[in-house]
Amino acid sequence: MSTGNEGHCSNAIDAAVLADYWLSALSGADEEAVEQHLFECDLCGARLREVIALAEGVRKLARDGSLQMVVSDAFLKCAADEGLQVRQYAPPPGGSVQCTVTAEDDILIGRLAANLSGAKRVDLCLCDEHGVEQSRLPDIPVNPAAGSVLLQESITFAKAAPNNKMIARLVAIEESGDERLLGEYTFNHTRSLPGPGAW
Amino acid sequence: MLMPVQPSIPNLDHQLLTRCVQKLKERERAVVVMTFYDEKTSADVANFLGVSEANTRVIRHRAIHQLRDCMGVAS
Numbered sequence: 001m002s003t004g005n006e007g008h009c010s011n012a013i014d015a016a017v018l019a020d021y022w023l024s025a026l027s028g029a030d031e032e033a034v035e036q037h038l039f040e041c042d043l044c045g046a047r048l049r050e051v052i053a054l055a056e057g058v059r060k061l062a063r064d065g066s067l068q069m070v071v072s073d074a075f076l077k078c079a080a081d082e083g084l085q086v087r088q089y090a091p092p093p094g095g096s097v098q099c100t101v102t103a104e105d106d107i108l109i110g111r112l113a114a115n116l117s118g119a120k121r122v123d124l125c126l127c128d129e130h131g132v133e134q135s136r137l138p139d140i141p142v143n144p145a146a147g148s149v150l151l152q153e154s155i156t157f158a159k160a161a162p163n164n165k166m167i168a169r170l171v172a173i174e175e176s177g178d179e180r181l182l183g184e185y186t187f188n189h190t191r192s193l194p195g196p197g198a199w
Numbered sequence: 200m201l202m203p204v205q206p207s208i209p210n211l212d213h214q215l216l217t218r219c220v221q222k223l224k225e226r227e228r229a230v231v232v233m234t235f236y237d238e239k240t241s242a243d244v245a246n247f248l249g250v251s252e253a254n255t256r257v258i259r260h261r262a263i264h265q266l267r268d269c270m271g272v273a274s
Contacts, residue, residue: 014260015263015264015267016259016260016263016264019259019260019263020256023234025240025241025256050267050272051263053211054211054216054263054266054267054270055235056211056235057211057213057216058216058220058231058232058235058236058266059235059236060213061213061216061217061220061232062232062235062236063236066217067217067220067221067228067232068221069225069228069229069232070225070229071229071232072229072233072237072247074233074237074239074243074247075232075233075236075237078236078237137225138224138225139224139225139226140225140226141225141226141229141247141248141249142249143246143247143249144249
């Protein structure tokens with residue numbers, strides 16, 4: 001757990017271990033050792049406050065819905081329990097859906113149904129209206145049993161976006177490096193908030 | 200002489216943090232968000248990622264170090 005001599009602290013505790021301490025994820029003996037050290041070390045106390053600030057910052061970003069990422073059903077339940085407004089679209093594989101976002105929405109989700117069994121690695125490609133890949137989320141977390149991937153789009157981006165079409169593509173990456181299409185989903189976004197109709 | 204030590208992130212730059220979190224790999228991002236927002240245990244996160252709890256802890260540690268590096272507070 002120590003990183004060696006640092007300033008006036010001869011046995012500084014690693015920030016990730018301090019995060020474990022804050023999360024109550026340490027064993028009893030390790031927790032006791034960290035606590036004892038924190039009683040005596042201002043430097044590590046300050047580092048613990050940094051770690052907590054970072055964690056709170058991540059929590060705020062998640063609550064703001066401003067991250068583009070793959071999330072879990074547990075995440076959505078947590079958001080709903082917190083009173084956040086979750087807008088969710090679920091186009092069928094190979095299909096499309098008309099979508100929008102309102103000022104009241106906090107979280108925007110695309111539920112992408114796919115048969116994920118047997119896929120060792122899955123990438124999520126985000127394409128323009130012509131199907132040309134613009135960005136990719138490589139090696140996304142997938143639970144084959146869930147049968148779907150939940151893509152959170154940044155609500156900040158969505159609220160600023162004009163009318164547009166976005167195509168999401170789930171691909172399995174085979175051991176050979178070849179890609180196998182798992183599903184393609186088209187989102188036809190219509191802007192319902194005041195603002196520009198085009199980029 | 201001991202000097203009072205102030206946190207290095209008294210006012211967190213949320214725009215920088217957003218960029219730093221988006222720079223993480225997908226699994227690292229999922230781990231830190233699930234851990235810090237959902238307050239999920241390592242077992243829950245491991246189940247979502249399809250990896251062991253020990254692996255989840257390794258991913259979490261790596262992500263925290265990368266976030267601190269990116270935020271300019273790495274030790």
